[in-house]
Amino acid sequence: MNNQEIQSVKQRFGIIGNAPALNYAINVAMQVSATDLTVLITGESGSGKESFSKIIHSLSSRKHGQFIAINCGAIPEGTIDSELFGHEKGSFTGAVDSRKGYFETTNGGTIFLDEIGEMPLGTQARLLRVLENGEFIRVGSSKTQKTDVRVVAATNVNLLDAVDKGKFREDLYYRLNTVPIFVPPLRERGTDIELLFRKFTTDFAERYRIKPLQLTEDAKQLLMSFPFPGNIRQLKNIAEQVSILESEQNKPIDGNTLAKYLPQAQQPSRTLALFPQANGSSNAENFSERELLYKVLFDMRRDVNDLKKLVRDVLGNEQDGRQILHNHKDLFDSITPENDGRTTSDVGVTRFLPATNGTVRPEATIRPAAPVAPSETYGSHPPVQIFDEVDGDINDVTEVEDVTHETEEDDSLSLERQEKEMILKALRRNNNKRKYAAQALGISERTLYRKIKQYEIDEE
Numbered sequence: 001m002n003n004q005e006i007q008s009v010k011q012r013f014g015i016i017g018n019a020p021a022l023n024y025a026i027n028v029a030m031q032v033s034a035t036d037l038t039v040l041i042t043g044e045s046g047s048g049k050e051s052f053s054k055i056i057h058s059l060s061s062r063k064h065g066q067f068i069a070i071n072c073g074a075i076p077e078g079t080i081d082s083e084l085f086g087h088e089k090g091s092f093t094g095a096v097d098s099r100k101g102y103f104e105t106t107n108g109g110t111i112f113l114d115e116i117g118e119m120p121l122g123t124q125a126r127l128l129r130v131l132e133n134g135e136f137i138r139v140g141s142s143k144t145q146k147t148d149v150r151v152v153a154a155t156n157v158n159l160l161d162a163v164d165k166g167k168f169r170e171d172l173y174y175r176l177n178t179v180p181i182f183v184p185p186l187r188e189r190g191t192d193i194e195l196l197f198r199k200f201t202t203d204f205a206e207r208y209r210i211k212p213l214q215l216t217e218d219a220k221q222l223l224m225s226f227p228f229p230g231n232i233r234q235l236k237n238i239a240e241q242v243s244i245l246e247s248e249q250n251k252p253i254d255g256n257t258l259a260k261y262l263p264q265a266q267q268p269s270r271t272l273a274l275f276p277q278a279n280g281s282s283n284a285e286n287f288s289e290r291e292l293l294y295k296v297l298f299d300m301r302r303d304v305n306d307l308k309k310l311v312r313d314v315l316g317n318e319q320d321g322r323q324i325l326h327n328h329k330d331l332f333d334s335i336t337p338e339n340d341g342r343t344t345s346d347v348g349v350t351r352f353l354p355a356t357n358g359t360v361r362p363e364a365t366i367r368p369a370a371p372v373a374p375s376e377t378y379g380s381h382p383p384v385q386i387f388d389e390v391d392g393d394i395n396d397v398t399e400v401e402d403v404t405h406e407t408e409e410d411d412s413l414s415l416e417r418q419e420k421e422m423i424l425k426a427l428r429r430n431n432n433k434r435k436y437a438a439q440a441l442g443i444s445e446r447t448l449y450r451k452i453k454q455y456e457i458d459e460e
Contacts (some may be wrong), residue, residue, distance in 0.1 A: 003460035009059075013051055016199050017192030021184035025052065032179045038131060040116075040176045040283045041154040043183030046231035048451070049154040053112040056152055065109030068102050073118035078122050082139050091140020103136050103147045116153040116176065117162055124169045127151075128387065131175050193224050194233065210247045218255035224264050229439050238262065239425055263436045300418065360411035420455045423448065427457070 006026050009015070015026070032039055033056045041049045052068060057067045075083055081337050082092075085100030102111060113119070119127070130136050131151060135144050153176050162168035172270070186193060205212040215223065238261050245261075248255055422441065430436035438448040451457075 005267045007085055013055055013058075014053060016196050017189055018195075019184060019189035019192050021182070022192065023191060025181050025183055026055065028098070028179070028181050029055045030059060032181075034061075036060075038150070038176055038178045039152045039181060040048060040179070041152065043154075043156065044185045044231055046101050046228075046233035047183045047185055049156075049183050050112065050114065052183060053154065055109070057150075058112040060110070060150070062108065062110055062150055065113070066106045067110050068106050069104060069112040069114060071114045073115035077120045080120065082127060084123065085126060085136045087139035088141045091138075092225070095140070096139075101136070101138065103130060103149055104145065106149050107147050110148075110150045110152060113151060113153045115155060117155045117157040117168060118157055121167075121169065122285055124172050128169065129173060131172075137145060154451055173285060176363075177318075186228045188223065188227075193226075193228070193235065194220055195362040197239050200236045201243050204240050204243040207261045208244075211242055213246065214252040215258070216252045216254045219258045222255045222258055222262070227451060230435070234294050262429060263439075300415070342415060349413045416455070419451070420457070423451055423455065424457060 002061045006023055009026055009030060010017075015022075029039075031054045039053075039056060041052050043049050046134075053069065054067070070084070073081065080099065081087075081093075082099065084101050084103055086099050086104055087095050089095055089098045113127075126136060130147065130149070134146055134148060136147060137144055159168050159173050159177075163170045163173055186196075192213075201213045204210075230237070241261050242253060242258065244258060249257075335451060423437070426437040427434075430440060434445055434448055434452075437446040441448065443451075
């Protein structure tokens with residue numbers, strides 16, 4: 001496909017941008033549209049995957065047939081089979097009549113299955129049969145029916161990881177992934193961010209008859225350097241906020257003004273700084289709860305050592321105090337300069353950085369500066385070791401002794417209190433918007449919702 005044809009498709013479907021990765025994805029969609037091959041569209045949430053499914057359908061021989069977009073994650077597990085394949089009267093409670101499913105009503109057309117990774121395993125087996133033989137059976141029926149439907153699927157999760165965890169069928173993955181199309185995230189599209197921002201603000205100004213916004217050079221640079229975890233949806237939301245709240249300004253919007261509308265630019269989260277997510281990848285969910293608990297644990301141990309320093313300094317100025325220090329030498333020696341300024345709570349702690357493949361990798365594990373005999377510095381307890389790094393992999397957490405002599409029950413309660421406090425702070429900073437609070441904490445929105453329920457947090 002030449003560049004002129006690609007530009008024509010962009011204009012037809014309202015796609016803004018000239019990033020090479022975007023143009024390549026459009027080119028693949030145009031080429032595959034002439035066939036009936038199954039297509040798997042991958043990309044982050046909000047990157048515009050549905051637009052590519054419409055390109056494939058509209059340029060195909062099925063363009064006069066029906067096109068249906070279905071969000072697999074929005075249909076309850078108990079009813080998704082009925083929605084997709086239909087059911088017979090009396091097949092389950094509430095089935096007062098027979099009903100055709102989407103695969104039956106869309107015969108000759110195209111079905112777009114968004115969030116395919118959320119589809120239950122039982123439904124995946126039914127879908128595989130449709131893809132291989134064009135056959136399906138209604139719920140509650142024994143009669144096999146035929147359908148001629150093209151399937152275009154999309155996901156924002158790594159399906160190969162889901163296959164390894166037993167959450168997605170391997171045979172279905174390879175059947176869906178006949179032709180893969182990757183939609184690049186907004187942060188990788190360079191100057192497209194400014195073009196989209198200008199498009200959204202212009203549309204908003206025309207709709208409400210206000211003056212379109214202009215950005216200064218520093219504001220443009222700030223905009224293009226922002227990661228946009230919510231992709232195009234988030235950019236449009238910010239553009240409309242700025243348009244309505246700054247419409248009375250008679251001068252271009254500068255970087256300081258724009259920064260007020262960029263969530264992470266307001267107050268970077270301590271948790272996010274310690275455990276940055278890998279380009280917004282959903283793989284962060286695999287580590288999120290564990291990382292959050294370890295972050296709370298590390299903070300508690302630092303607080304304990306700060307308190308020990310304070311007590312040592314106070315007692316060191318008094319005769320009786322020096323005797324107390326001598327009697328409890330094993331407790332206070334762990335914060336002497338022999339640790340190069342690091343407390344025992346820092347020893348063995350691994351900091352995480354995003355890897356290029358979308359997973360979380362350990363950057364470095366802090367070890368003692370030199371071998372120290374346990375009796376000299378740490379008393380009878382060795383340094384705390386939370387992680388071990390072997391060949392770049394993160395091993396299971398090693399069991400450690402409780403060097404602070406606190407009971408397990410007290411530790412658990414303290415961890416829960418601090419975890420709840422961190423969640424409350426994140427919600428307050430983000431106006432009780434779970435999506436941005438979860439991003440600030442470095443956990444998934446689903447994990448945050450579960451924690452809110454667990455701690456009975458009132459979001460009002």
